[in-house]
Amino acid sequence: xxxxxxxxxxxxxxxxxxxxxxxxxxxxxxxxxxxxxxxxxxxxxxxxxxxxxxxxxxxxxxxxxxxxxxxxxxxxxxxxxxxxxxxxxxxxxxxxxxxxxxxxxxxxxxxxxxxxxxxxxxxxxxxxxxxxxxxxxxxxxxxxxxxxxxxxxxxxxxxxxxxxxxxxxxxxxxxxxxxxxxxxxxxxxxxxxxxxxxxxxxxxxxxxxxxxxxxxxxxxxxxxxxxxxxxxxxxxxxxxxxxxxxxxxxxxxxxxxxxxxxxxxxxxxxxxxxxxxxxxxxxxxxxxxxxxxxxxxxxxxxxxxxxxxxxxxxxxxx
Amino acid sequence: xxxxxxxxxxxxxxxxxxxxxxxxxxxxxxxxxxxxxxxxxxxxxxxxxxxxxxxxxxxxxxxxxxxxxxxxxxxxxxxxxxxxxxxxxxxxxxxxxxxxxxxxxxxxxxxxxxxxxxxxxxxxxxxxxxxxxxxxxxxxxxxxxxxxxxxxxxxxxxxxxxxxxxxxxxxxxxxxxxxxxxxxxxxxxxxxxxxxxxxxxxxxxxxxxxxxxxxxxxxxxxxxxxxxxxxxxxxxxxxxxxxxxxxxxxxxxxxxxxxxxxxxxxxxxxxxxx
Numbered sequence: 001x002x003x004x005x006x007x008x009x010x011x012x013x014x015x016x017x018x019x020x021x022x023x024x025x026x027x028x029x030x031x032x033x034x035x036x037x038x039x040x041x042x043x044x045x046x047x048x049x050x051x052x053x054x055x056x057x058x059x060x061x062x063x064x065x066x067x068x069x070x071x072x073x074x075x076x077x078x079x080x081x082x083x084x085x086x087x088x089x090x091x092x093x094x095x096x097x098x099x100x101x102x103x104x105x106x107x108x109x110x111x112x113x114x115x116x117x118x119x120x121x122x123x124x125x126x127x128x129x130x131x132x133x134x135x136x137x138x139x140x141x142x143x144x145x146x147x148x149x150x151x152x153x154x155x156x157x158x159x160x161x162x163x164x165x166x167x168x169x170x171x172x173x174x175x176x177x178x179x180x181x182x183x184x185x186x187x188x189x190x191x192x193x194x195x196x197x198x199x200x201x202x203x204x205x206x207x208x209x210x211x212x213x214x215x216x217x218x219x220x221x222x223x224x225x226x227x228x229x230x231x232x233x234x235x236x237x238x239x240x241x242x243x244x245x246x247x248x249x250x251x252x253x254x255x256x257x258x259x260x261x262x263x264x265x266x267x268x269x270x271x272x273x274x275x276x277x278x279x280x281x282x283x284x285x286x287x288x289x290x291x292x293x294x295x296x297x298x299x300x301x302x303x304x305x306x307x308x309x310x311x312x313x314x315x316x317x318x
Numbered sequence: 319x320x321x322x323x324x325x326x327x328x329x330x331x332x333x334x335x336x337x338x339x340x341x342x343x344x345x346x347x348x349x350x351x352x353x354x355x356x357x358x359x360x361x362x363x364x365x366x367x368x369x370x371x372x373x374x375x376x377x378x379x380x381x382x383x384x385x386x387x388x389x390x391x392x393x394x395x396x397x398x399x400x401x402x403x404x405x406x407x408x409x410x411x412x413x414x415x416x417x418x419x420x421x422x423x424x425x426x427x428x429x430x431x432x433x434x435x436x437x438x439x440x441x442x443x444x445x446x447x448x449x450x451x452x453x454x455x456x457x458x459x460x461x462x463x464x465x466x467x468x469x470x471x472x473x474x475x476x477x478x479x480x481x482x483x484x485x486x487x488x489x490x491x492x493x494x495x496x497x498x499x500x501x502x503x504x505x506x507x508x509x510x511x512x513x514x515x516x517x518x519x520x521x522x523x524x525x526x527x528x529x530x531x532x533x534x535x536x537x538x539x540x541x542x543x544x545x546x547x548x549x550x551x552x553x554x555x556x557x558x559x560x561x562x563x564x565x566x567x568x569x570x571x572x573x574x575x576x577x578x579x580x581x582x583x584x585x586x587x588x589x590x591x592x
Contacts, residue, residue, distance in 0.1 A: 032418035039409035050442035141524025143542035204586035
């Protein structure tokens with residue numbers, strides 16, 4: 001091995017450390033900045049700048065179609081809390097729609113994929129194949145799964161209701177047009193669509209748990225459940241934290257499913273916060289108000305993420 | 319591992335598979351039915367009179383130029399994948415291997431933006447894209463998305479895991495940073511680059527909310543906003559809508575079949591360092 005001779009001259013355990021790689025460092029700092037430059041230009045223009053620009057917009061009565069964009073201070077934020085304002089009831093309705101969706105989809109997307117991952121975490125023929133099959137819906141975009149399920153669950157013409165009717169069950173469930181069915185549909189479709197994603201992440205986490213831990217647990221006695229509680233769950237903790245936070249964020253971002261499957265129906269009850277923000281900002285072009293909403297939603301998500309982090313830390317202590 | 323009874327085991331697995339596959343098969347079968355048969359009660363599974371009528375309707379309507387949407391989707395997704403590979407690999411190399419002032423700050427900033435929800439950026443980015451004259455062009459779908467932090471983060475992790483010895487040997491032979499990057503690091507990183515390319519392509523191909531709002535002319539559309547148009551235009555002519563959905567699905571399903579390993583690998587990685 002050619003590498004071996006070099007290894008003897010390299011101090012060990014410095015792979016990730018800054019400032020340690022003395023030998024590769026013959027270049028000046030200018031080179032490094034040149035390497036960074038192309039990405040940084042795109043990053044500064046489309047991530048850093050808009051993150052700040054959005055705040056600025058939210059402090060103005062910013063109508064895209066009007067020349068004047070007067071500064072209004074925190075008025076756009078105040079309007080969201082003022083029950084006399086035009087946006088108040090729609091905003092809170094849309095926020096609670098996002099809340100309901102998140103509340104029901106997150107637990108399902110934490111538990112079902114974990115069960116699926118445990119099922120797949122054994123050695124058997126065709127394992128890779130089945131994993132791919134369960135993941136397949138996720139590679140399709142929300143537009144495809146949206147129009148597909150809109151068809152399958154069409155209350156009058158869809159195959160689900162006609163099959164239910166044919167086997168003697170009620171064949172007229174308003175899957176996409178009335179509550180609570182519209183929520184059942186939106187949550188169910190989302191779980192079907194994305195559970196493979198979480199399952200794959202869990203599976204990678206499961207494979208990182210050392211075998212010896214399971215063997216030790218088996219010697220200690222205790223059944224499958226004890227093994228799951230004392231080996232699997234603790235071993236999955238970092239992965240569980242990631243999956244939880246990520247699933248909350250993705251659920252709070254829900255847009256396409258409502259847009260295509262229920263179109264916000266009935267009324268505007270399944271119109272999510274993102275749908276409303278997009279409508280106010282990018283259809284009605286009231287960008288100041290929409291920007292204020294998006295920052296308020298971000299603040300909510302930040303608080304929720306911090307609570308989740310906390311919960312995981314406390315479990316650590318006990 | 320405990321031995322499982324093969325028949326029961328595979329019955330469960332295949333049953334589960336049907337849950338995921340049956341709706342997709344239904345889409346495929348419906349695309350070849352007549353509008354009447356697609357909504358017949360009781361439903362027929364296989365088309366009684368298979369027809370490509372839905373595709374003829376799609377291609378014959380100049381208001382819904384599906385082939386153009388397809389081409390736009392290919393261009394946008396490929397363009398973004400190429401751009402991401404280029405800029406993210408260079409930045410990741412600098413962050414993994416080169417020394418410079420402000421390195422920790424810059425990396426910290428990039429990581430911090432992983433926590434910015436994408437919807438916050440949509441409205442200001444609409445205005446920024448407008449200012450560059452990119453509204454209603456494919457550039458709006460190609461360039462802003464390349465700013466995502468995932469590619470840099472993912473490739474930096476990979477570069478850090480490469481053994482340094484080969485790069486050191488290249489230095490001794492007088493190679494400069496660019497030569498090391500292009501002749502040593504990139505060739506060693508083919509699997510990671512493939513993973514990133516496939517993930518970028520899929521993400522861009524499926525993007526929905528952004529193209530809906532930054533594209534206005536039907537001939538500039540990609541397939542996802544196009545499907546929303548089809549749903550509005552053909553309401554209950556489901557074979558046409560399913561034909562459109564099929565056109566949007568087949569390329570990504572094929573890509574997934576070929577590059578399954580890379581997709582799964584990329585997704586797995588996203589969780590491990592969370």
